[in-house]
Amino acid sequence: MTRERLLQLLETLLPTHSPSGEEGEMDALLLPYFREWCAEVHHDVAGNLIGRIPGRTREGAIQIHAHKDEIGMIVKRIDADGKIHARPLGGALPWKYGEGPVELLGSEGPVPAVLCVGCTHTSHETAGVQSARTGPLVWENVYLDAKLSREALAARGIRVGSRAVVARSRRQPLFLGDYVGGWALDDKGAVAILLGVMEALAPLAGQLPVDVYFVATAEEEIGAANGAYVARRLPADTVIALEVGPVAEEYASTNSPQPIVWYQDAYHSYTKRLCDRFLALADDLGFGAQPVVLSTAGTDASAARKYGQGGAVACLSFPTENTHGYEVAHLAGMLNTAALLEAYLRAGE
Numbered sequence: 001m002t003r004e005r006l007l008q009l010l011e012t013l014l015p016t017h018s019p020s021g022e023e024g025e026m027d028a029l030l031l032p033y034f035r036e037w038c039a040e041v042h043h044d045v046a047g048n049l050i051g052r053i054p055g056r057t058r059e060g061a062i063q064i065h066a067h068k069d070e071i072g073m074i075v076k077r078i079d080a081d082g083k084i085h086a087r088p089l090g091g092a093l094p095w096k097y098g099e100g101p102v103e104l105l106g107s108e109g110p111v112p113a114v115l116c117v118g119c120t121h122t123s124h125e126t127a128g129v130q131s132a133r134t135g136p137l138v139w140e141n142v143y144l145d146a147k148l149s150r151e152a153l154a155a156r157g158i159r160v161g162s163r164a165v166v167a168r169s170r171r172q173p174l175f176l177g178d179y180v181g182g183w184a185l186d187d188k189g190a191v192a193i194l195l196g197v198m199e200a201l202a203p204l205a206g207q208l209p210v211d212v213y214f215v216a217t218a219e220e221e222i223g224a225a226n227g228a229y230v231a232r233r234l235p236a237d238t239v240i241a242l243e244v245g246p247v248a249e250e251y252a253s254t255n256s257p258q259p260i261v262w263y264q265d266a267y268h269s270y271t272k273r274l275c276d277r278f279l280a281l282a283d284d285l286g287f288g289a290q291p292v293v294l295s296t297a298g299t300d301a302s303a304a305r306k307y308g309q310g311g312a313v314a315c316l317s318f319p320t321e322n323t324h325g326y327e328v329a330h331l332a333g334m335l336n337t338a339a340l341l342e343a344y345l346r347a348g349e
Contacts, residue, residue: 001200001339006192007175007180009196010180011172013029013192014171014173017110017165018187019070019072019105020069020070021219026068027068034051034198034216037199037201037202039051039052039205040052044229044233046219047226048230050216051215052212053202053208055206056206058210061237062210062213062240064242064345065231065242065299066187066242066243067190067217067218067227069217071184072089073086073088073102073163073165074087074163075161078153082145082150083143084104084145084164085143087139089221092324094141097325101166103164103166103168104158105164105165108156110168113144116145117137117142144164166184171184179331181329185320186320189320189327190318192334193334193338198214201346209347212345224299224304228304228310231300237310238313239300239312239313240313240314240341241302242317243297243316244318245259245290246292253292256330257332257333259282260289260292260318260319261278261292261317262315263293264293264294265299268305270315271305271314274313281340281347285340287336287339290319299315318337319333
C-alpha cells in the first residue's frame, strides 16, 4: 500500500460514524471494496462483514480481523428539559472527549449536540462542576445538550439506547508530517490497513498459499464476542487481529515506523511461534517490530483464543498515542504494518 492510498482511505473512513451496534455507515462504505476484491462476500448474523480471497488450498486458512466499530456513548436517560445523560459504549472516557460537538444518531439522521460539564464560574452549590473541578471527570459529571425537548428528540428517534459519537465536523484527519491525528483511528486505521492488504492480494487469487478471510468485525469495543463468533464459524484456525498499538513508557513502545506485535493482553496470551515469526519477518523486511506485553486492552484474536475459538492467534498493530482519544499514529508505522501482514500472507508458514 502506498502512502497516497493510505491517506485516501483515511480521509474516506475517519468521518464515518460507527459506534458499536450501529455500524451501517461503515458497512455501506466497505461493501463495494469487499465485493471488488474478494471472491465471496457476506454478512453474518452477528453483523461481521466477511470476504474470502482463495488460495491454493483451504487447509490452514487464515482469518484477518479489523473491527469496524468505534467507541462512543449510549443514552441512559433524557430529562424533561431535554438534557441527555449518557454512559460509555466501550472504553469511552469523557475527559478524552472534552466539551464540544457530538452527534446523536437517530432514525431521522444525526442530531447535533454538545457534550457539556457546566459553567466554570460556579461554587460548591453546582455539584457536578465542583466534582469535575476537584476530581476526575466521570460520566456522571457530564450531559449532552441538543437544545431540543424530550418530545422533539423522540420525534427524531433519540431515546434511551440511542448512540452518540464525536461530531463529523471534528473527524477529518490532521496530517502532521509523518503522523496522522484523528478520532477513531481505532478502528478506522486498522480497517484502512485491511483494505490495503486486501487490494494488494486480490490479483493473487488462487495463487496464495492458503485461503485468506478478511473480516470487518462488529461490536469489538464492547467485548469482542462477535469476532469470537466468526472465528468459530469460519474454516480457519489462525486468527490475526489488526489494531492500534498503545505507545507508553511502561511498554517501551515508541511512535515510530516499527509495527507492534502483541505477546499478551488482558484477555489472553498470543501464540508465541506466530509472534516470533512476525518479528523475524519484520527484521527481514528491514524495519523491525516492537514486541509488547500489555496490561490492558484486548482484541478479536485474543478473545477468540480465550473462548477456545482460535487455534493460533496474533495481533499486529501500528504505534498510536492517545488511544481511545484524539489518536496520533505514525504513517510509516501503518504502512509497515500492512507490508508485514502482506508479506506473511504471501509467504505462508
